Amino acid sequence: MMEYKENQFLSLFNKQKANQYSIANTTYKERIKKLNALKKAIEVTYRNAIRIALYKDMKRHESEVDLLDIFPVVSEIKIVKKELKKWMKKQDVETPLSLIGSSSWIHYEPKGVCLIISPWNFPINLTFGPLVSAIAAGNTIIIKPSEITSNTSKVMQQIINDLFDENEVALVQGPVETSTQLLELPFNHIFFTGSPIVGKIVMKAAAENLTSVTLELGGKSPTIIDETANIKSAAKRIAWGKFTNNGQTCIAPDYIFVHETVKDKFIETLKNQIQEFYGSDASTSKSYSRVVNEKHFIRLKNYIKDAKNKGAEIVFGGNYNDEDNYIEPTLITNLTQDASIMHDEIFGPVLPLLTFNKLEETIAYINANEKPLALYIYSKSKKNINYILKNTRAGSTGINNNVVQFSNHYLPFGGSNNSGIGKTHGVYGFQEFSNMRSVLKQHTKSAIELLFPPYTNLKQKIIDLTIKWL
Numbered sequence: 001m002m003e004y005k006e007n008q009f010l011s012l013f014n015k016q017k018a019n020q021y022s023i024a025n026t027t028y029k030e031r032i033k034k035l036n037a038l039k040k041a042i043e044v045t046y047r048n049a050i051r052i053a054l055y056k057d058m059k060r061h062e063s064e065v066d067l068l069d070i071f072p073v074v075s076e077i078k079i080v081k082k083e084l085k086k087w088m089k090k091q092d093v094e095t096p097l098s099l100i101g102s103s104s105w106i107h108y109e110p111k112g113v114c115l116i117i118s119p120w121n122f123p124i125n126l127t128f129g130p131l132v133s134a135i136a137a138g139n140t141i142i143i144k145p146s147e148i149t150s151n152t153s154k155v156m157q158q159i160i161n162d163l164f165d166e167n168e169v170a171l172v173q174g175p176v177e178t179s180t181q182l183l184e185l186p187f188n189h190i191f192f193t194g195s196p197i198v199g200k201i202v203m204k205a206a207a208e209n210l211t212s213v214t215l216e217l218g219g220k221s222p223t224i225i226d227e228t229a230n231i232k233s234a235a236k237r238i239a240w241g242k243f244t245n246n247g248q249t250c251i252a253p254d255y256i257f258v259h260e261t262v263k264d265k266f267i268e269t270l271k272n273q274i275q276e277f278y279g280s281d282a283s284t285s286k287s288y289s290r291v292v293n294e295k296h297f298i299r300l301k302n303y304i305k306d307a308k309n310k311g312a313e314i315v316f317g318g319n320y321n322d323e324d325n326y327i328e329p330t331l332i333t334n335l336t337q338d339a340s341i342m343h344d345e346i347f348g349p350v351l352p353l354l355t356f357n358k359l360e361e362t363i364a365y366i367n368a369n370e371k372p373l374a375l376y377i378y379s380k381s382k383k384n385i386n387y388i389l390k391n392t393r394a395g396s397t398g399i400n401n402n403v404v405q406f407s408n409h410y411l412p413f414g415g416s417n418n419s420g421i422g423k424t425h426g427v428y429g430f431q432e433f434s435n436m437r438s439v440l441k442q443h444t445k446s447a448i449e450l451l452f453p454p455y456t457n458l459k460q461k462i463i464d465l466t467i468k469w470l
Contacts, residue, residue, distance in 0.1 A: 009172070009181055009182055009185065010185065012142065012166060012170055012172075013113060013142065013185045013187075015166065015167040016113045016140035016141075016142065016166075016167055016168070016170070017112070017113050017140075018167070019140055019167040019168060020110070020112050020113055020139070020140050023110070023138055023139065023140050023168055024109065024110045024112075024138045024139075025138075026138060028084045028085045028088050031084060031135055031136055031138065032080070032081050032084060034135055034163070034164075035077045035080060035081060035132060035135060035136070036077075036081075037163050038073075038077065038128065038131070038132070038135075038159075038163060039073075039074055039077045041159045041162065041163060042070055042073055042074065042124065042128065042159070043070060043074050046155055046158070046159055047066075047070065049155045049158075050065060050069065050070065050124055050152065050155055051065045051066075052151075053149075053151035053152040053154065053155045054069065054123075054124075054149070054151075054152055056151040057120075057123075057148075057149040057150070057151045057152050057292065058149070058245070058246070058248075058289045058290055058292050059289045059290040060245065060289045061286055061287050061289065063287075064244065064245065064287070064289065065124075068122060068125060068244065068245065069122055069123070069124035069125045070124060070125075071407075072125045072129060072406070072407060072409075073124060073125060073128045073129055073132065075407070075409055076129055076132045076133075076409050076425065076426070076429075077132055079409045079410070079426050080132055080133075080136045080426075080430070083426070083427065084136055084430075087108065087136070087427055087430050088108060090105040090106065090107055090439070091105055091106040091108075092104070092105045093105060093106060095440070096470065097470050098447070098448070098466055098470040099440070099446070099447075099448070100447050101442060101443055101444035101445060101446055101447065102440050102441060102442045102443060102446070103440070103441050103443065104438070104439065104440045104441075105439050106436050106437065106438060106439070107436075107437040107439050108137070108430070108431070108434040108435070108436060108437070109138075109434060109435050109437050110137050110138035110139045110433065110434060110435075111137070111139060111188040111189040111212065111433055111434065111435055112139060112140070112187075112188030112189070113139070113140050113141075113142070113187055113188050114134050114139045114140070114141045114142070114187060114188060114189045114190070114191065114433060115141075115142050115143075115144065115182055115183075115185075115187045115189070115190045115191070116130050116131060116134065116141060116142070116143045116144070116190075116191045116192075117144045117179055117182075117190070117191070117192045117193070117194070117202065118130070118143065118144070118145050118146060118193055119146050119193045119194050120146035120148035120149040120292055121245060121248040121249060121250070121292070121347075122245070122249075123145055123146060123149045123152040123153065123156065124152065124156070126193045126216075127143060127145050127156055128156075129424070129425075129429075130191045130193075130214075130424060130429065131143065131169070132429070133424060133425075133429030133430055133432060133433050134191070134433045135169070136429070136430050136433075137430050137433035137434045138434075139188075139189070139433055140167065140168050140169070141168075141169045141170075142169075142170050142171075142172060142182065142187075143156075143160065143169070143170070143171040143172065144171075144172050144173075144174075144178060144179050144182055145171065145173065147173065147174065147175050147176070147178075148292055148293060149292065150173075153171075153173055154173075156171060157171050157173060180205075183201075183202065183205035183206070184205070184208075185209075186209040186211065187206075187209070187211050188211065188212070189211060189212050189213070189214070189432075189433060190202060190206050190211055190212075190213045190214070191213075191214045191216075191424075191432070191433075192213065192214070192215050192216065193216040193217075193250075194216075194217065194218075195217065195218060195345070196217045196218065196219065196370075196418050196419070199215045199217045199420075202215065203215065203421075213421060213422070214414070214420075214421065214422035214423075214424065214432050215415070215420050215421040215422065216250070216413075216414060216415065216420050216422075216424065217250075217373065217415050217418065217419050217420040218250040218345050218347070218373050218415075218419060219254075219345055219370055219371070219372045219373050219415070219418055219419045220254040220255060220344075220345055220346075220369065220370075220372055221251055221252065221253060221254045221372040221373055221374040221375060221376070221394075222253075222254065222255055222256075222257060222366050222372060222375055222376070223238060223253040223254075223255070223256045223257065223375075223376040223377075223378070223402065224257045224356075224359075224362055224375075224376070224377050224378065224379070224388060225256060225257065225258040225259060225262065225266060225378040225379075226259050226359065226377075226378070226379045226381060226384050227259040227261050227262055228379050228380040228381045228384070229259075229262070229378040229379050229380065229400075230378070230380070230400070231262055231265050231266050231269050232269055233378075233400065234266065234378040234400075235266060235269040235270040235272075235273045236273050237400075237401055237402055238253055238256070238270065238376075238378075238402060239270060239273040239274050239277055239329075240277070240403075241253055241376075241402035241403040242329075242349070242351050243274065243277070243278070243288070243329050243349050244403070245289055246288070246289045246290060246291055246327070246348060246349050247346065247347065247348045247349040247350065247351075248291070248292060248296075248347050248348060249347075249403065250347075250373055251373055251374040251396070251402075251403055251405075251406060252347075252402075252403065253351065253376055253402055254345060254346055254352075254372075255342070255346075255351070255352040255353075255354060256351065256352065256353045256354065257354050257355070257356050257362045257365075258353060258354070258355055258356075259355070259356060259357070260355040260356065260357055263353070263355050266353075267315055267316075267331065267333075267353065270316075270331065271315075271316045271331070274316065274317075274329045278329065282328050282329055283319075283321060283324070283326050283328070288329075290324060290325045290326055291325040291326070291327055291348060291349075292325070293325065294325060296325075296347070296348065297320075297322070297325040297327065299348075300327055300346070300347075300348040300349075300350060301320055301327065302340070303339075303340055303341040303344075303346065303348075303350060304318060304320075304327075304330060304332070304341075304350060306339055306340045306341065307332055307335060307339045307340075307341050307352075310335075310336045310338060310339050311334060311336060312332050312333065312334050312335045312336070312339060313332065313333050313334045314330060314331070314332055315331045315332070315333050315353075316329070316330065316331040317329045317330035317331060317349075318330050327348060327349050327350070328349070329349050329351075330349060330350045330351065331351050331353055332350065332351070332352050332353065333352075333353045333354075335352050335354065359384060359387060359388070363387075363388065363391050363392060366392055367391070367392060367393075370417065370418035370419065371393045371394060371395070371415070371416045371417050371418055371419050372394050372395070372415075372419055373394070373395045373396070373415045373419035373420060374394060374395060374396050374397065374398065374402070374403075374405070375388075375392055375394035375396075375397050376397065376398045376399075376401075376402045377389075377397065377398070377399050377400070378399075378400055379399075379400070385399055393416055394416065394419075395413075395414055395415035395416050395419050395420055396411070396413060408425075409425040409426040410425075410426055411425065411426075412424070412425060412426075412428040413425045413428070414428075450462070451463060451466075
């Protein structure tokens with residue numbers, strides 16, 4: 001396994017910098033060949049190794065690994081293979097009459113040497129997904145995966161070492177300090193997935209080199225269930241969206257606003273649905289994964305204790321096992337606004353339930369906080385749905401479903417302000433790793449030359465007519 005030390009980072013960066021134009025000039029067929037190799041590695045060659053690694057890291061069931069880590073990357077590659085030739089072609093645009101005798105187009109060129117810093121919650125998905133876009137756009141790439149899911153990072157290291165020379169794609173392992181050292185290098189683009197707190201650090205470091213960034217962050221994604229909603233369907237989809245991967249999903253429902261007239265019915269239905277998924281004791285279910293490490297386990301346990309101390313009621317779950325980083329699917333009601341769980345992104349299997357009577361109150365609460373990465377609406381009322389869409393802001397929205405919007409790679413995925421900067425998936429990912437280079441080609445004598453100095457009254461009259469009519 002190839003490993004890098006601090007003094008090798010600059011050398012590695014310079015190798016990729018020297019090689020960037022060679023990679024940039026590859027054809028769409030050459031890029032697709034690389035993506036086919038990556039697809040085979042993930043889907044076939046290393047698929048079982050990925051499953052084993054993620055079980056060691058988080059006790060993830062292999063079906064969940066296939067569905068939420070492997071499938072999204074394979075799906076992304078399929079779309080790129082289908083569309084890349086078109087994306088790479090010059091994009092002709094109109095040329096105004098004032099520039100008669102010329103033509104104009106957009107040329108998508110690679111940004112250059114890129115850094116991808118990926119998280120631990122979906123390490124395969126959120127490392128190789130951006131990598132697909134970066135390769136499609138013709139960049140060289142250094143990857144820094146999370147040190148928390150170390151078993152999965154080792155498998156990703158093997159995949160990268162098997163498929164790529166280090167002057168094109170390299171993976172660097174190490175602690176947080178490794179990311180800090182990499183961020184000092186003058187990358188042409190940085191793609192970071194993680195928390196808003198760390199996102200600010202990344203953006204500040206990028207500013208030193210005027211490096212462009214894509215920040216896939218998170219936040220508290222709200223879910224609204226009004227009185228017209230299909231309660232059974234809402235409970236089933238929310239139970240899956242929230243407790244899959246033990247709630248460690250950036251677009252999982254973070255808290256629920258349910259209309260007071262359907263609150264009791266929703267809670268009962270949600271309890272039953274959780275038990276249908278994971279049994280009466282989720283700790284014995286092979287389908288229920290674990291909190292990733294002790295640090296996050298303690299954080300989540302403290303959320304529950306703090307909420308209880310401030311008068312909240314646990315209506316389901318609340319049990320935990322320190323030895324296994326196990327926290328039962330937990331539903332909490334009667335929360336006060338000073339509870340820490342109402343301020344921090346939960347990122348775990350704990351779900352606060354709030355009630356509302358008037359939709360305006362819910363909207364006011366959501367808008368008083370940072371823009372979320374996702375917002376979910378369960379309703380049969382077109383009026384209510386449109387009202388929420390028009391009067392809130394979010395990176396993405398699911399209507400009568402949650403989380404699955406991430407799986408549509410024809411939709412742009414990303415946040416807004418505190419929940420992120422930039423978009424990814426499909427053509428949007430290709431564009432994120434590309435520079436839209438403007439090109440104008442003069443074919444005949446330029447009319448503008450008639451207005452070059454020295455300026456005269458006649459030329460001024462022509463300029464006036466140009467301003468008015470062209």
